[in-house]
Amino acid sequence: MVERILQLIEREIRGIHEAAYLLGFFALLSQVLALVRDRLLASLFGAGETLDIYYAAFRIPDLIFVGVASFVSAFVLIPFFANYAASSKEEAKAFLDTIFTIFFVAISAISAACAVFAPQLLSLFFPTLSASSLAEEFVLISRILLLQPVLLGLSGLLSTVTQAHRKFILYAISPILYNVGILAGIIFFYPSMGLSGIALGVVSGALLHLGIQLPSIVSSGFLPRLRLALPLTEAMKVFALSLPRTAGLFAGQLSFFVLVALAARQAAGAVSVLNLSFNLQAVPLSIIGVSYSVAAFPTLARLYVSGERSAFFGHLVTAARHIIFWSLPIMALFIVLRAQVVRVIFGTGAFDWNDTRLTAAALSLFSLSLLAQGVVLLFARGYFAAGNTVKPLVVNVASAFLTIGGALALTTLFETSGWFRLFIESVLRVEGIEGTAVLMLPLAFSLASLGNAFVLYLFFRSDFKEFPSALSGVFFQSASAALAAGFVSYQALAILAELFDTDTYLGIFAQGLGAGLAGIASALLLLFLLQSRELAEISSSIRRTFWKTPLVLPEKEF
DSSP: OHHHHHHHHTOOOOSHHHHHHHHHHHHHHHHHHHHHHHHHHHHHHOSSHHHHHHHHTTHHHHHHIIIIIGGGOHHHHHHHHHHHHHHOHHHHHHHHHHHHHHHHHHHHHHHHHHHHTHHHHHHHHOHHHHTSTTHHHHHHHHHHHTHHHHHHHHHHHHHHHHHHTTOHHHHHHHHHHHHHHHHHIIIIIHHHHTHHHHHHHHHHHHHHHHHTTHHHHHHHTOOOOOOSSOOHHHHHHHHHHHHHHHHHHHHHHHHHHHHHHHHHTSSTTHHHHHHHHHHHHHHHIIIIIIHHHHHHHHHHHHHHHTTOHHHHHHHHHHHHHHHHHHHHHHHHHHHHTHHHHHHHHHOSTTOOHHHHHHHHHHHHHHHTTHHHHHHHHHHHHHHHHTTOOHHHHHHHHHHHHHHHHHHHHHHHHHHHOHHHHHHHHHHTTOTTOTTGGGGHHHHHHHHHHHHHHHHHHHHHHHHOTTHHHHHHHHHHHHHHHHHHHHHHHHHHHHHHHTTSOTTSHHHHHHHHHHHHHHHHHHHHHHHHHTTOHHHHHHHHHHHIIIIIOOOOOOOOOO
16 A cells, blocks of 8 residues: 555656646645644734734745745756756766755755844844734744754745656645644644744644655765865856856845835735735645646757757646636636635634735735736746746846835835725725735736736737737637636625525635635636637546546656
8 A cells, every 4th residue: 555655646648638637636635724723823822913924034035945946946956857857867867966966065055144134134024023912933943944944945946856857746745744834833833832833833834845845856866065176167057057046036036025114014914914815825826826837848948958849838838728717707706706715715813804905805805916926927937948047037126126116006006095095995995994004016917917927928919929910819818718707706705695694604605615716617608608619628638537547657767
């Protein structure tokens, strides 16, 4: 039994839909655990100062992770690793050793330096939280969390091998184990250790994220080791190629860092509202946008390197069509059902009705950019596979500056213009709630994401003249399905409100579930009547994956 489970975990997945659905399934499991995690945190603390400190403590470690670990991301290393592995296993191993040594020394030194100067850094970026009664705990958990970028960075480096060999199940399990570790920290460590216990749970999750990949890496013979003699020429090629992507990602992470810093200067709970709503909108993004872009990348890289431009374009269009197909109806459902979604997931314990309304409003604003975020991930990987990192860099950096500038401008307008504030609060139904200025932050984020996606689309249209016509059909069909789903769900909410007691958990759950199912059914019916190509492909792929495809055991490694 154990052997069969191990064989399944190390199974090689080749088809883009099979890989995307598999990654999407495990992403769903991971996101469910993440929602359980956030529900426990919301229940314990509500949207207040304590939870603000917990989320703010992640910002410096996350900035280090993106700024350093993205230099050795699998998306950059896979083409190099595959090229070396095609020549000899020894060359591939030496290459991996070199990258591992440079990365480990660099990220360990930076994390250690930030740990030493943590009080000064936190006071600089989060002065209000640093002056609170929890200031000492803020510093302590920030120092503990600085272990996270080291462990997750190493795990990301090892995933080069697992993804190159298309062992997507192994790769997909890692985030699940990460959230298991955090849940253990909340349930078992927090009662006796406080916030530092939750931080230790995060580190435990990062260890599990890394550890699940080690047996396969060891058996493949690609476990990296520290080297004293480093062939820096090849490493410099990797870093030169990674620099534009890293700069773009760092700019994006920096923009969110600034959003959190701005929220920390607003009413207590603003950081919590921003993070909870952002994490919630990340659920469909992880299941759809991330899954398709990750599944498509190895094949896109191989097709481009081999000169198969037509196949490269076709593979990219296929992934883009399905991201559009899924994203638009989900956007509509999230916007219409935002209050029910937030109340069902977070509405317990210290998380009150005002917290629910504010988080739901922020969720609806983040949801406006779900499609944009998904296609940006795919387009960026398409350019990375083609070795063109300049265009994504320029667009991502511009988007980051637009996010920061937009957040500052919208916040100022919201605080100085009565009519604008009244308009926003009435549209989002948050009148009379303290701290509504935080809503300008997700609005700025979504506007910048939409601009990012539009510019990248223009670049792709310039590089591939047939690109617009390849996506116009699915966009029309998916947009129509989204409108149908949103309209039917909205009407169903009013009807079901008369049937269920929406002042109870079960009542609001039944109302949201019923309205959501009605919206989904209407969208599927319309897509069927429109003879959606994507719907047919999904149906065929599910049948092939779960009913007709035999288990494929992993082939012998290099």
